[in-house]
Amino acid sequence: MSYTLPTVSLKDIASELDVSISLVSKVLNDRLGNTRVSEELAEKIKKVAKERNYRKNSSALSLRSGFHNSISVMIHRHGERGSPLVDYMVRGIFEKSNEYDQKLMLGFFEQKSEFLEVCESAHRGLVDGLIIGGVPHRELCEVILELQKDGLPMVTIIEEALHPDLPNVGINVTATGELPTKHLIEQGCKTIAHVAVMDKRTAGYKKAMTEAGLPVEDKWIYNCGERSFGYESGVKAAKHWIDAGQIPEGVVAQSDTLAAGLMNTFTAAGIKTPDDLLVIGVDDSPFCAYALPSLSSVNQLNYPRGKLAVEMLMQIREGKSVEQKVFEPTLKIRASTGGSNDPDLSDDIPA
Numbered sequence: 001m002s003y004t005l006p007t008v009s010l011k012d013i014a015s016e017l018d019v020s021i022s023l024v025s026k027v028l029n030d031r032l033g034n035t036r037v038s039e040e041l042a043e044k045i046k047k048v049a050k051e052r053n054y055r056k057n058s059s060a061l062s063l064r065s066g067f068h069n070s071i072s073v074m075i076h077r078h079g080e081r082g083s084p085l086v087d088y089m090v091r092g093i094f095e096k097s098n099e100y101d102q103k104l105m106l107g108f109f110e111q112k113s114e115f116l117e118v119c120e121s122a123h124r125g126l127v128d129g130l131i132i133g134g135v136p137h138r139e140l141c142e143v144i145l146e147l148q149k150d151g152l153p154m155v156t157i158i159e160e161a162l163h164p165d166l167p168n169v170g171i172n173v174t175a176t177g178e179l180p181t182k183h184l185i186e187q188g189c190k191t192i193a194h195v196a197v198m199d200k201r202t203a204g205y206k207k208a209m210t211e212a213g214l215p216v217e218d219k220w221i222y223n224c225g226e227r228s229f230g231y232e233s234g235v236k237a238a239k240h241w242i243d244a245g246q247i248p249e250g251v252v253a254q255s256d257t258l259a260a261g262l263m264n265t266f267t268a269a270g271i272k273t274p275d276d277l278l279v280i281g282v283d284d285s286p287f288c289a290y291a292l293p294s295l296s297s298v299n300q301l302n303y304p305r306g307k308l309a310v311e312m313l314m315q316i317r318e319g320k321s322v323e324q325k326v327f328e329p330t331l332k333i334r335a336s337t338g339g340s341n342d343p344d345l346s347d348d349i350p351a
Contacts, residue, residue, distance in 0.1 A: 234261025
């Protein structure tokens with residue numbers, strides 16, 4: 001059995017307030033023109049519309065504006081299973097799209113051919129804009145720019161912009177390595193190891209160490225290989241230092257799953273966190289709060305980045321110019337680096 005929420009019309013609102021349908025329409029669509037209405041009555045109309053869950057007729061709006069009020073969202077998933085990167089991003093896109101009464105066409109891709117299939121829909125004029133997120137595909141840059149030249153509004157949500165002319169909501173990649181390293185230094189660590197995957201994050205680690213006057217030594221950098229963010233790579237990193245008889249005071253891992261593999265392997269060897277060494281990851285995954293000890297991590301603000309991408313797309317659709325945006329990551333301090341071990345059950349995605 002299905003259930004459909006009752007809809008309220010302009011006529012219903014007009015009848016309830018004993019005003020004309022025309023006036024209600026003009027107030028709710030911000031098209032008063034020369035029509036005079038008191039601020040009190042206008043607010044009352046908006047209040048009743050909100051309380052009665054009034055939704056604008058998207059078909060009528062589409063005919064009037066020439067827009068389909070549909071956005072295509074294509075994402076290449078990144079991060080290991082359990083990572084909130086995509087979920088938080090999609091949630092931000094969804095919530096902001098709802099504010100603009102936009103329908104979403106959500107798809108996931110890994111290969112260029114899969115992406116090109118969506119481009120066919122875009123060319124047929126079925127959507128008003130396209131958001132691309134997740135793993136960057138630099139080989140698609142030319143295709144994306146062609147779509148943009150054809151008049152399709154485009155915004156990407158990737159670490160760094162594919163092209164200066166392509167609007168992107170990015171993250172300071174170097175800071176995702178620098179910020180957690182600085183945190184461990186502030187906690188008093190002198191020998192800090194780094195589980196490396198991405199060069200720019202590693203550069204951030206080295207920058208923080210150098211600025212603090214601490215040596216950057218190859219023996220404390222374990223390279224996992226490209227996109228090797230998984231648990232097993234963390235296990236291998238820990239065994240590398242255990243076998244060498246070299247235990248650092250702190251470790252920065254470039255993902256939470258790396259940090260979990262590393263922390264559990266050290267613990268199994270009798271080297272406990274945070275008593276014997278401090279550990280911090282990247283992604284602020286949901287499981288971080290429930291690890292033992294709970295895991296400190298870097299949040300890359302995928303939720304607000306998703307929201308901003310929709311905002312930018314709407315501005316482009318209206319003919320306005322937008323600029324590239326780069327967010328600064330934030331820290332979530334938990335027990336693995338000296339914070340509280342009590343899981344924070346609140347929904348604290350940065351807004």
